[in-house]
Amino acid sequence: MMRDQKLWAWHLIAGAVILIFLGVHMLTMHMEGVIKIQSLNPASVGHVDKAKIPQAGDRTSDEGDIHPIDWANVRARGVRTLYMTGYIVLLGAALFHGLYGLRNILFELNPAVWLKKTLSALLLLLGLGLFVYGAWAAVMARAVARAWKM
Amino acid sequence: MALKSKGFPNRLGIWGWLGGGRWGAERYLYTLHRLTGLGLLAYFLLHIVVTSARAFSDAAWSRAMSQVSGPFFKFGEYLVFLAFCFHAINGIRLGLVELGIAVGKPIEPVYPYRTSVDVQRPLALAALATAFVLAVIGTISMWSD
Secondary structure (H helix, E strand, C coil), rough: HHHHHHHHHHHHHHHHHHHHHHHHEEEEEEEECCCCCCCCCCCCCCCHHHHHHHHHCHHHHHHCCCCCCHHHHHHHHHHHHHHHHHHEEEEEEEHHHHHHHHHHHCCCCCCCCHHHHHHHHHHHHHHHHHHHHHHHHHHHHHHHHHCCCC | CCCCCCCCCCCCHHHHHHHHCCHHHHHHHHHHHHHHHHHHHHHHHHHHHHHHHHHCHHHHHHHHHHHHCHHHHHHHHHHHHHHHHHHHHHHHHHHHCCCCCCCCCCCCCCCCCCCHHHHHHHHHHHHHHHHHHHHHHHHHHHCCC
């Protein structure tokens, strides 16, 4: 199999991985008002004493609801190793899928060989840099969430 | 011997990306797939940086979220959600077509010629309908807050 065929196969595989993980992410963030799943937003459902979560944001005290992006939910998800691992897998798959897709679009303009090599190197560096930073953030977020006391 | 690309110039340029010509509706789904993909990528790169605030403290997270709140950002986030709905479902369609599913069986090229695009059309319509349903669920959920 040629190199580009392999990369294209990985592009499709990454797409399938994203579909699963980003699907869960979208369910968590954007469909919570219609489809409520307790394990996705643990602080939104159940017996949470809202007075004990002052960092959840002003919206909580104003409207009485805990939003998926409020710290209470971010913390509740962040302490789980499964979530941390999921974030890192999604990060890697999405960066590869997105940046390889961008590379394909740019290559269709038939740039010179030296420009192709430069673009590939820049996109690779950007992807690796963001992956390292994002993975570090996911690991540190878990530590911060575990250390946080109500 | 390895084949070497002759590197013909892409004379159509940007129009070669955007224009469907006589290729039919699926060609415009391809264009939309690219546009939504580029939009999602731009958002995602920023999203990595913004959401990394949770790695510092709860206060840093609240501060970062308050900086990207308000109607402008909410509407932008909504557009990202719509782009996701289309890109994800159309991506499934493209994957199925790539695997040879729902494109019909090969036939003899006998005049009047028939195109496999007509065979694929129900899949494209089903994909659009599914993306629409997802978009409606997300719309209700996001704007009912």
